[in-house]
Amino acid sequence: MNPTIIFTNLFALGCLILAFTKDRTKTKQSVKVAVKTFIRILPPVLIIIIVIGLLLGFVLPSEISKVIGEQSGFGGVLLIAILGAILHIQAFISFPLAGSLLKSGASISAVAAFITTLTTVGTATLPLEMKELGKKIALLRNGISFIIAIVIALIMGVIL
Amino acid sequence: MKIEEREKQSNKAMIRDCILLGATLIVAATILLIFPNRVDIVTTTSWDYFLEMMMILPAVMVVMGLFTVWVSKETVVKYLGKTSGIKGIFLALLFGTLPTGPLYVAFPMASSLIKKGARISNIVIFLSAWACIKIPQEMVELQFLGPKFMVARLVLTIIFVTFMGVFIERMIGWSDKKTSNLTGGENGASI
Numbered sequence: 001m002n003p004t005i006i007f008t009n010l011f012a013l014g015c016l017i018l019a020f021t022k023d024r025t026k027t028k029q030s031v032k033v034a035v036k037t038f039i040r041i042l043p044p045v046l047i048i049i050i051v052i053g054l055l056l057g058f059v060l061p062s063e064i065s066k067v068i069g070e071q072s073g074f075g076g077v078l079l080i081a082i083l084g085a086i087l088h089i090q091a092f093i094s095f096p097l098a099g100s101l102l103k104s105g106a107s108i109s110a111v112a113a114f115i116t117t118l119t120t121v122g123t124a125t126l127p128l129e130m131k132e133l134g135k136k137i138a139l140l141r142n143g144i145s146f147i148i149a150i151v152i153a154l155i156m157g158v159i160l
Numbered sequence: 161m162k163i164e165e166r167e168k169q170s171n172k173a174m175i176r177d178c179i180l181l182g183a184t185l186i187v188a189a190t191i192l193l194i195f196p197n198r199v200d201i202v203t204t205t206s207w208d209y210f211l212e213m214m215m216i217l218p219a220v221m222v223v224m225g226l227f228t229v230w231v232s233k234e235t236v237v238k239y240l241g242k243t244s245g246i247k248g249i250f251l252a253l254l255f256g257t258l259p260t261g262p263l264y265v266a267f268p269m270a271s272s273l274i275k276k277g278a279r280i281s282n283i284v285i286f287l288s289a290w291a292c293i294k295i296p297q298e299m300v301e302l303q304f305l306g307p308k309f310m311v312a313r314l315v316l317t318i319i320f321v322t323f324m325g326v327f328i329e330r331m332i333g334w335s336d337k338k339t340s341n342l343t344g345g346e347n348g349a350s351i
Binding site: 002004005008009011012013015016019026027029030031032033034035037038040041043044045046047049050051052053054056057058090091092095096098099100102108111112115116119120122125128129132133134136137140141144145148151152155156159160 | 174177180212215218220226262268291292303308324328331
């Protein structure tokens with residue numbers, strides 16, 4: 001049990017109690033949504049957990065660090081940023097993966113770039129975004145988000 | 161009808177994910193059969209991550225469920241549609257951090273915001289906040305990447321996303337003005 005786990009559970013419990021005193025039916029509905037979402041997210045969570053186990057069990061930290069570690073420099077950050085922009089992984093399960101990469105030799109910049117492009121740049125959802133928001137906004141948003149992700153990643157590498 | 165369709169699609173995705181999970185299990189088992197000396201490290205690593213996820217995910221899901229039911233899409237569109245300036249930016253960031261669900265859920269909301277005449281900067285900021293700084297998501301980030309990492313990324317993202325929103329609005333406004341000036345001129349000539 002670490003502080004984050006305790007804090008998160010207490011926070012959720014507090015919200016739940018507060019909600020329950022305000023509106024019971026709405027709270028019951030919320031719990032239903034929570035259970036449904038939890039079941040829905042379970043298979044991808046288990047997949048990523050197995051992948052992390054295999055990754056840490058078979059790939060040496062020195063190998064990870066060579067590709068996306070400190071010595072890989074800007075190339076490594078760019079590579080993983082592109083990977084994050086293409087891949088379509090839910091944010092919830094990308095954090096444990098990112099954490100395991102960080103523990104086994106990836107640089108802070110690389111991990112930050114990966115998470116940021118993964119969440120903000122959506123190559124898979126770009127056609128839908130262009131349809132709903134128009135080509136101009138969609139392309140500008142995704143393009144600038146990619147550049148921003150790299151800038152954020154580089155700043156984080158310097159300050160952390 | 162729409163809800164039924166969505167349920168059907170979600171069921172399909174669930175089945176697909178379960179098949180993927182089965183395939184992953186088979187591949188992992190095969191690899192471990194070939195390299196039995198790695199069984200220990202792989203299973204302990206996976207088990208540790210599993211425990212960590214199970215201790216934090218239910219709480220995160222509860223918070224998410226509460227936001228989903230309490231903050232309706234209609235509320236977000238209503239408030240974001242009519243606010244601008246610093247207040248609009250703040251509201252766009254705030255609303256982006258509350259609701260949950262994947263980014264493609266937010267596109268139709270953004271599209272109805274455009275139709276309502278909301279500021280483009282607010283819409284872009286809202287979308288970006290939705291994508292990468294949602295509260296339930298940040299709780300998981302805090303757990304697996306630590307407080308320093310999470311706070312630094314959060315602050316930097318808020319700053320840059322706000323600039324991006326304003327910048328995109330300027331660019332769109334500039335190119336729209338150019339085209340409307342052209343068509344306006346033609347209209348003027350024909351009258």
